[in-house]
Amino acid sequence: MGAGAASPATLELAHTLGRLVAEAGWVVLTGGRPAGVMDAACAGAKMVSGSLTVGILPSGPEGPVSPQVDLAIFTGIGEARNAVNVLSSDVVVACGVEGPGTASEVALALRLGRPIVLLAPSPSASAFFREIAGGTTLHQASTAEAAIELMEHRLCIRRWPG
Amino acid sequence: MGAGAASPATLELAHTLGRLVAEAGWVVLTGGRPAGVMDAACAGAKMVSGSLTVGILPSGPEGPVSPQVDLAIFTGIGEARNAVNVLSSDVVVACGVEGPGTASEVALALRLGRPIVLLAPSPSASAFFREIAGGTTLHQASTAEAAIELMEHRLCIRRWPG
Amino acid sequence: MGAGAASPATLELAHTLGRLVAEAGWVVLTGGRPAGVMDAACAGAKMVSGSLTVGILPSGPEGPVSPQVDLAIFTGIGEARNAVNVLSSDVVVACGVEGPGTASEVALALRLGRPIVLLAPSPSASAFFREIAGGTTLHQASTAEAAIELMEHRLCIRRWPG
Amino acid sequence: MGAGAASPATLELAHTLGRLVAEAGWVVLTGGRPAGVMDAACAGAKMVSGSLTVGILPSGPEGPVSPQVDLAIFTGIGEARNAVNVLSSDVVVACGVEGPGTASEVALALRLGRPIVLLAPSPSASAFFREIAGGTTLHQASTAEAAIELMEHRLCIRRWPG
Secondary structure (H helix, E strand, C coil), X not given: CCCCCCCHHHHHHHHHHHHHXXXXXXXXXXXXXXXXXXXXXXXXXXXXXXXXXXXXXCCCCCCCCCCCCCEEEECCCXXXXXXXXXXXXXXXXXXCCCCHHHHHHHHHHHHCCCCEEEECCCHHHHHHHHHHCXXXXXXXECCHHHHHHHHHHHCCCCCCCC | CCCCCCXXXXXXXXXXXXXXXXXXXXXXXXXXXXXXXXXXXXXXXXXXXXXXXXXXXXXXXXXXXXXXXXXXXXXXXXXXXXXXXXXXXXXXXXXXXXXXXXXXXXHHHHHCCCCEEEECCCHHHHHHHHHHCCCCCCEEECCHHHHHHXXXXXXXXXXXXX | CCCCCCCHHHHHHHHHHHHHHHHCCCCEEECCCCCHHHHHHHHHHCCCCCCXXXXXXXXXXXXXXXXXXXXXXXXXCHHHHHHHHHHHCCCEEEECCCCHHHHXXXXXXXXXXXXXXXXXXXXXXXXXXXXXXXXXXXXXXXXXXXXXXXXXXXXXXXXXXX | CCCCCCCHHHHHHHHHHHHHHHHCCCCEEEXXXXXXXXXXXXXXXXXXXXXXXXXXXXXXXXXXXXCCCCEEEECXXXXXXXXXXXXXXXXXXXXXXXXXXXXXXXXXXXXXXXXXXXXXXXXXXXXXXXXXXXXXXCEEECCHHHHHHHHHHHCCCCCCCC
16 A cells, blocks of 8 residues: 555655565555556566456546556445455555555554554654554564565465465 | 355356356456355356456455455445445346345446346346336346357457456 | 436425425435435425435535435445445335336345335336345335335334434 | 544543534534444533434444434445545544544545544644645644634534535
């Protein structure tokens, strides 16, 4: 997960993360729009042969979709689809928390008890989410490689298909 | 799309349809629960090597999923997810219209202007949906093979990935 | 519930029904758009002093709302909001079943086990919904007065606020 | 909006806010559960004769509802209903930001461009939301009275019914 309007450094991070997730044999699931972290992470994944990218879109089929998305799910429920992204992910990786959409997804993941990795968050994002996390573990990583390591060995995410 | 509780004839029809859809190179998208037409169509598809089955579930990840589903999307929005099924399908095939869930999906497909094939509907289902269809074309088929023929040559559904 | 594009006879029926529902001390809840049965039922209710009309809209606050709606709930979830209409109603009255949106609501009400009154349905609507109703009772009335009688004495709907 | 599990100070603040909102002639809309800020704000409002409290619930009608809610909207869409709360409010007042549900609502309000007042936020909540607000104005108040003043004179919220 990540902002539609993201900094160049975050986009590069998202591209690397998408590639490494695909290399690990996992599905990349994003918000599916042709913008920002969503697009960059899917583009990274599509450099890997046999990868699968899924986009959970706010619009119906008339809306824009990233060309890097293999399978588009058109929810038609607008921003309420952020809850679908969170529930459908084995782990939510917030690639930067630069926009309110991503912030809502991290908050929903905490609320719904889903595993979370904050990747390169700002100090204030890190401080705020730690404050509201309650008993939930909030993983944090500063590089894409460290995030993969966490998911593989700490969270034990399985390859797809199982 | 089809009932969670379906007749043996409808289940056999769903199994054949799922297999033929996968052989045509299309993704099988269902409601994903381990029951009825959803389960049978996915099981048919999984007889074909390289097939992909997607389930759009009403529950979160704690809910039951058909073991025939490759990719589970957990919406957590209950029956409101029927609109997601319809919007995410290139064509909605109602495999029998034996239950109210399927009836709601056919009605939503008409409302949202999505292509529909009624497969082996009862006379009263056929009469009712024709009555409310307005200008929308309502395709009808009596066998799985005829439904495939319609989708391939009349509706020109493309293989996946595009 | 009823069609956005309805016949003059259905609109008159909706207006009478809205007025009688308000006179009975109940809240009128509709899809809230400035069209068809939704608008007519709310206009009928607003002839009664102290009435309350609620609209559950598919859009966000930028979308159109009937001026007869006192309280607008903007869901932003499109046609998926039909499930919200059904779950939030003590009884679903389908005022004619002339359009696919209304058909989806009757089907969802059956699926979700909510009380239903079909008001002046066509013969084919009546036949179809009876066929798929399973064990659920499907009430039917030919006039607004008879629908009120059913809700008051058979379904025992309570005045609002309770 | 506010946490289901909130501190005594926040609950007292919510009660005062609910009462003052009702006295100003506005509707109190909350998440409707019988817990925390939702319950306290509605209880405050119900001390005022002629007040109206609306609850937008995650569950269907089988789920728990605060007895202080006059009108319950049962969405059945789980946490995705947070977007409905935000879209249906003329202004979102976050009464403390002590839990992830409230954090998701503030983030969605920013994303959807809805007016927001942070009431007595922690320093880290205030810092984080200012960081991600982009061009959106983020109002802040330290007392319920100051929040009312902001809504009345700066945001010019109209009495209900209009």
